[in-house]
Amino acid sequence: MSAAAHTAFCGWSQVVSPAMIRQCLKCRVPVLQQSTRAYSIFPTPLDSEEKEMLHRIVRVDHAGEYGANRIYAGQMAVLGRSKSGPLIQEMWDQEKKHLQKFNEILSENRVRPTALLPLWNIAGFALGASTALLGKEGAMACTVAVEESISEHYNSQIRALMEKDPERYTELLQVIKEFRDDEMEHHDTGLEHDAEMVPGYWLMKNVIQLGCKAAIYVSQRI
């Protein structure tokens, strides 16, 4: 993404000042240089504890966004052609952006992705599809449950980072806060669209949230 932006920038700035031309010279560097750009999400870990903590955070968030992506894919597979199709598609697109961001953070900082990704692939799709089979209300209820879990999870991460050192983790906190706000928006959208009307809402919500908690616990470690 940034490479394309760089080359576009280069072409345009051929005529302009030396400062811009100098920046242009940097464009020839291949994409691998992403890790040395000035703005970086992560501070370099001071010791192995911090590294472990940061890696876990990124690993589980990456797994979460991956799972959410698959859940929406499952919902779309069932409800894609119905009235709620565009709504689900819009939420799915936002999750795709989140996943892309975490992919970048993961690869730049050499964090190991969770080994359970294939499991979340299947489980997410199955969850999305099966709740969507209960109709639009079912899909919305699933969305509400999952987004509530994810928001709670992001909030606890934000709290943990703020407790440690808010200044050091500014960029990371910013990203997590932004994503948490998006997830809360999805949660509210779900509620607006009759999530609570589905039969067995309370049961479904709690089962899904329990599953999410287990997934989060496991993805941090494995």
Added chain:
Amino acid sequence: KQSCLMGFASHKVLKIVAAPSAVNPQCSNLNRGFHRAALRLQDESKSDKPPSSSSSSSSSSTTYHEHYQATEHDTAAEASQHDSASDPAAEQPERPNTSYQDQSGEHGEEYETEEQLQSRILTAALEFVPLHGWSMEAIAAGAETLGLSSASTGMFYNGAGDLVLHFIAHCNSQLTEILAEQHKQVQLGQAEPKKTADFLREAVETRLRMYIPYIETWPQAMSILLLPHNIPDSLKHLSSMVDDIWYYAGDRSTDMNWYTKRAVLTGIYNTTELVMLQDSSPDFQDTWSFLDNRIQDVVNMASSAKQVESRKNPNLICGLET
């Protein structure tokens, strides 16, 4: 900045003091006793200070000794610098491979931490390995070349395991330096980026060539690494080496490819190492052609997998053909 260092030093103290807590506390005192005895002997027999990786300034041995005496009762003396030694996980919980990044960091006072001293002894011991094998005798001989008593081998609880792990960590950090240098060259535009298969082949060959001086005794080293208490550490070293190689080869995968690529490279590396042990061809030509064939196999597998996948899903990419 100084206070920052001391704050950091106290943090390090807690770490270092905590690390041997699993061992008998008397042993850790003995440890420190050895360290101090070793330092004193070193001072007294000082003709030329061996080039320690941690010090760049030429301070005289008297200031070293004075400063040491002044803080004799303060264990912060042992921890006033970053751990720039690539000492295996015998003492520290952190991965030794990351320590090379701290190379020539802050040089506060002219100290040597225990890890650095151990690292120097083990490095010196390496030249006696062809003679004594990977054993305490080699470590004792190494300690003697540094002017220390051979009783300082008491510092090494894991004995030969310490020596082998130290050597492996050292090779890994050398490899990482070479790869980082090549990476920089490519970024500066002074070198062409290599194809992945070639990159992997050269990286593995470079790394295995570091064993050539010790190839006679390498089977013994491998068996030491397979001892149950050494397996976690040797696996850690192996996995970080493979991760490094793939990172510099340009792998940025974030899905199961991350695991499959590393597993494949680990397999290639281990089998090639075994072949090297019983290779008697000139300059190990047979080993390198074995390596070449294995990598070619993997490339072929990957491209046929890709063909199958791309018929199913045009968006899938696999990195090995580039």
